Amino acid sequence: REDLNAVEIALAYQHLLDQYELTQERLSERIGKNRTTIANYLRLLKLPAPIQMALQNKQLDMGHARALISLGDPKLQVKIFEEIQEHGYSVRKVEEIVKSLSEGEAVKSGTRKITPKRAKLPEEFNLLKQQLSGFFNTKVQLTCSEKGKGKISIPFGNEEELERIMEIFDTLKK
Numbered sequence: 001r002e003d004l005n006a007v008e009i010a011l012a013y014q015h016l017l018d019q020y021e022l023t024q025e026r027l028s029e030r031i032g033k034n035r036t037t038i039a040n041y042l043r044l045l046k047l048p049a050p051i052q053m054a055l056q057n058k059q060l061d062m063g064h065a066r067a068l069i070s071l072g073d074p075k076l077q078v079k080i081f082e083e084i085q086e087h088g089y090s091v092r093k094v095e096e097i098v099k100s101l102s103e104g105e106a107v108k109s110g111t112r113k114i115t116p117k118r119a120k121l122p123e124e125f126n127l128l129k130q131q132l133s134g135f136f137n138t139k140v141q142l143t144c145s146e147k148g149k150g151k152i153s154i155p156f157g158n159e160e161e162l163e164r165i166m167e168i169f170d171t172l173k174k
Contacts, residue, residue: 006065007056010041017042040066048074051081060084063091067098076101076116083109104143104150136165 004012016027024042028035044055044065051068054060064084068077080101084094087110097114100107106115125144132140136154138161144150156162 005056005058006041006044006062007052010044013038013041014045043069048078048081050078054081054085061091064089064094067091067094071098071101076114079114083112083114086110136168138165 013027016022016031017024022030024035024038027033028038044052044062047055047065047069051060051065055062055065060081064081068080071077071080080094080097083089083097089097097107097109101114101116104116106113108114125142129140129142132142132152132154138155141153141155142150143153154165156165
């Protein structure tokens with residue numbers, strides 16, 4: 001129904017699951033909704049209270065909430081939520097922020113810098129970063145998420161520096 005908000009729908013689904021001891025699959029068959037739709041609503045109930053309240057009061061979009069869920073860290077979710085409130089970020093912008101944080105990168109928002117929980121690299125990655133910096137003779141950046149996904153970035157100041165770095169890569173091919 002149109003007059004119900006996302007959190008109320010999620011609570012209703014949870015109530016039906018509990019009361020009738022249904023699986024999400026059985027509930028989806030009974031009410032004619034996709035199981036993933038039901039699962040997505042139920043995931044909203046895992047969000048911190050301030051975010052659920054904003055969803056109920058229609059101060060936050062379901063898309064924003066869905067993006068925040070994937071962060072997993074309640075403190076970080078609330079921090080990003082506050083940034084959404086302050087800067088009026090679009091769902092796409094929030095998805096970009098969440099993706100960067102998930103990949104272990106720090107994000108600048110307004111005057112604040114938001115860092116993921118574990119922005120510090122393990123010692124072996126720091127050693128690798130130093131080795132690469134020495135090898136390319138420039139400051140190499142290396143980011144890594146808790147899941148082990150990451151990125152190596154080799155900055156250059158001008159075309160000559162880029163040429164020099166590309167020549168190093170060329171020697172590696174042989």
